[in-house]
Amino acid sequence: MSLKTVLKITRNVGLCAAVTLVVACDSGAKAEEKKVEEKKVEAKADDAKVAADAKAAADAKAAADAKAAADAKAAADAKAAAPPEGDAKAAEGDAKAAEGDAKAPDAKAPDAKKTDAKKTDAKKTEDTSAKIDAKGLYDQKCKVCHAPDGKGAENQKKNNIPDMTAKDWQGKHGKAAVVKAITDGVDGTKMKPFKEKMTKEEIDAVAAFVKKM
Numbered sequence: 001m002s003l004k005t006v007l008k009i010t011r012n013v014g015l016c017a018a019v020t021l022v023v024a025c026d027s028g029a030k031a032e033e034k035k036v037e038e039k040k041v042e043a044k045a046d047d048a049k050v051a052a053d054a055k056a057a058a059d060a061k062a063a064a065d066a067k068a069a070a071d072a073k074a075a076a077d078a079k080a081a082a083p084p085e086g087d088a089k090a091a092e093g094d095a096k097a098a099e100g101d102a103k104a105p106d107a108k109a110p111d112a113k114k115t116d117a118k119k120t121d122a123k124k125t126e127d128t129s130a131k132i133d134a135k136g137l138y139d140q141k142c143k144v145c146h147a148p149d150g151k152g153a154e155n156q157k158k159n160n161i162p163d164m165t166a167k168d169w170q171g172k173h174g175k176a177a178v179v180k181a182i183t184d185g186v187d188g189t190k191m192k193p194f195k196e197k198m199t200k201e202e203i204d205a206v207a208a209f210v211k212k213m
Contacts, residue, residue, distance in 0.1 A: 134209035137202055141194065142210075150213040159190050165213045178207040 139148065145161060147153045152161035162169050173181075182203045185193035194203065 132202055132205040134205035137198070137206050138209050141198065142206065145190065150210065156190070161190075164210055170211070170213075175207050175211050178210050179203055182207060 138146075145153055145156050146164060150164035152163055164170070164173075181191060182198070183193060183195045183200075185191050198206070
């Protein structure tokens with residue numbers, strides 16, 4: 001083999017080795033670069049996760065603080081709106097008193113039928129009294145002592161017979177008092193009861209006649 005051939009072979013072998021070395025170096029560099037990029041991506045992912053976790057924690061804390069503040073405000077408002085204990089007891093007492101007052105009228109409410117019956121009886125009495133000759137009864141039963149004009153008979157003055165026409169006597173004696181005096185008499189005087197001698201209607205009519213004197 002000639003020297004020229006040997007040199008040519010040597011040169012070609014060296015060139016191949018160089019190319020192989022360059023390719024190997026280039027492949028190693030790219031692999032290293034890829035690893036670096038992958039690490040950067042992983043680092044960014046980690047940073048994003050950390051940021052997300054931090055934000056979630058901050059949001060949770062903010063929500064908890066807001067709820068605590070709302071609960072505190074609600075409690076303060078409720079306390080401010082609630083009346084003092086003394087006022088609450090007083091209000092309760094007033095409510096019970098009002099309830100008692102509300103029940104009382106029901107318990108004491110007059111029977112409508114009885115009221116109507118009394119009104120009917122009173123009306124009947126008035127109608128009956130209007131038909132009775134009150135002056136005739138007075139002349140028959142009362143005139144002998146009280147005189148025709150009600151001023152009192154002269155022979156009865158010593159018995160302190162009243163002047164039934166006097167304003168002061170009329171003012172002190174209502175119709176009911178006159179009815180009672182005629183019905184039951186007057187203790188300590190000559191006035192005797194007439195409940196056995198006259199009906200209620202007749203007594204009522206005479207009392208009305210006396211009140212007109």
